[in-house]
Structures are given as C-alpha cells and as structure tokens.
Amino acid sequence: xxxxxxxxxxxxxxxxxxxxxxxxxxxxxxxxxxxxxxxxxxxxxxxxxxxxxxxxxxxxxxxxxxxxxxxxxxxxxxxxxxxxxxxxxxxxxxxxxxxxxxxxxxxxxxxxxxxxxxxxxxxxxxxxxxxxxxxxxxxxxxxxxxxxxxxxxxxxxxxxxxxxxxxxxxxxxxxxxxxxxxxxxxxxxxxxxxxxxxxxxxxxxxxxxxxxxxxxxxxxxxx
Ligand SMILES: [Zn+2]
Numbered sequence: 001x002x003x004x005x006x007x008x009x010x011x012x013x014x015x016x017x018x019x020x021x022x023x024x025x026x027x028x029x030x031x032x033x034x035x036x037x038x039x040x041x042x043x044x045x046x047x048x049x050x051x052x053x054x055x056x057x058x059x060x061x062x063x064x065x066x067x068x069x070x071x072x073x074x075x076x077x078x079x080x081x082x083x084x085x086x087x088x089x090x091x092x093x094x095x096x097x098x099x100x101x102x103x104x105x106x107x108x109x110x111x112x113x114x115x116x117x118x119x120x121x122x123x124x125x126x127x128x129x130x131x132x133x134x135x136x137x138x139x140x141x142x143x144x145x146x147x148x149x150x151x152x153x154x155x156x157x158x159x160x161x162x163x164x165x166x167x168x169x170x171x172x173x174x175x176x177x178x179x180x181x182x183x184x185x186x187x188x189x190x191x192x193x194x195x196x197x198x199x200x201x202x203x204x205x206x207x208x209x210x211x212x213x214x215x216x217x218x219x220x221x222x223x
Contacts, residue, residue: 002055007072008039016075018158019051033071034063065154070124074098076165077109077120084169085144105132119143136176145173
C-alpha cells in the first residue's frame with residue numbers, strides 16, 4: 001500500500017514540486033520524497049481536483065500526506081528570499097540550506113538573515129521537543145517555527161501553502177530571538193525596587209532640606 005501524493009521530487013532538478021507545476025508531456029521523472037520510488041503522474045485536464053502522483057502497483061511506502069506537505073514546505077522556503085515572521089514583520093534571507101545541523105539536532109532549513117543564522121522549523125506532525133526549544137533559547141540561536149498543522153493544508157492548492165509558509169504571520173513562533181515583550185517582575189524584585197525608590201526619595205528630601213537651610217537660614221543670626 002502506498003498513499004498518493006500531490007508533491008514529488010523532480011529528478012532533473014532535485015526539487016520538490018506540486019503536481020500543478022508538472023507538465024506531463026515532457027516525460028520528466030518524478031520520485032516519492034519518502035520512499036524514493038518512481039511515481040506516475042495522474043493529470044487529466046477534465047478533473048483538476050484529482051491531479052496527483054501515484055506509486056507503482058507494487059510499491060510499499062510509509063509516506064503520509066503530512067510527510068509530503070513537510071517536504072514541499074521546505075522547498076518553498078528554499079526557493080524564496082523573504083518570510084513574514086510576526087505581525088508587520090517580514091525578513092529577507094539568502095543562502096537557504098536544507099537539513100542543517102544545529103548542535104546535536106537537525107533543523108529543516110537554515111537561512112542567513114541580517115548576517116545571522118536563522119533556523120526554520122516546519123511543524124506538520126512532529127513539533128520541536130522541549131529540549132530542542134531550550135537549546136535554541138540557551139544558545140540565543142534564532143529559530144522560526146512555522147505551524148502547518150491546519151488539516152486543510154494537507155489538500156490545499158499550491159498558492160495556499162506558499163501563503164501559509166511565507167506570507168502568514170500568526171502561524172509563526174520565534175524561539176531564541178531577543179523578545180521585546182518585557183518580563184513581569186517577581187515579588188522580591190518588586191520589593192527590592194520599592195526599597196531602592198524609598199531610599200532615593202529619602203535621600204532627595206534630606207538633600208532638599210540641607211539646600212533649603214543653606215539658602216534661607218540667616219548666616220549671621222547665630223552670634
Ligand atoms: Zn513513496
């Protein structure tokens with residue numbers, strides 16, 4: 001048994017392509033991104049919604065729609081040069097590398113942005129573990145997590161997936177970036193701050209009193 005897919009690796013280029021972009025007549029070869037076996041293009045002009053790649057009859061493939069979507073999303077990042085990472089914040093990037101090493105882990109795509117490494121993690125099924133998230137935070141290594149767990153994306157057309165990866169911002173999480181949101185102070189930090197302010201205010205009053213005396217107390221009154 002093997003699932004059909006709307007994505008496949010084009011043999012001539014090594015890129016993962018959506019079935020929408022396949023020109024059947026060229027006779028180009030396509031392989032499964034999971035099991036690497038040869039796929040058959042099923043693309044009839046009459047039924048656009050049914051376009052897909054099919055495994056050979058005897059193929060055994062464990063690949064799921066989630067796996068295929070994950071591979072295509074990586075290709076989308078690799079093919080482009082800018083991405084929305086937060087509300088009204090788009091970053092430009094260059095030099096995308098797939099499957100990059102990060103400490104003892106792998107990230108989906110590594111990009112260069114503003115002279116810094118930024119790891120891109122695409123979540124379809126497997127989220128980043130707590131340890132990997134902490135490793136990014138502790139080392140101040142920038143990571144953009146893209147949430148593609150929305151089930152409709154599994155069957156979405158090409159443009160909808162490109163939009164979800166590059167142009168949508170509310171599905172992105174920044175890990176290991178210097179967050180601008182101020183942290184809430186703890187009880188003891190508030191207490192310490194209050195003590196410091198009290199001392200400063202007391203000192204200011206003492207200073208004021210001294211200055212007042214200096215100015216207004218008649219110097220020759222004490223004889
Ligand atoms: Zn396969």
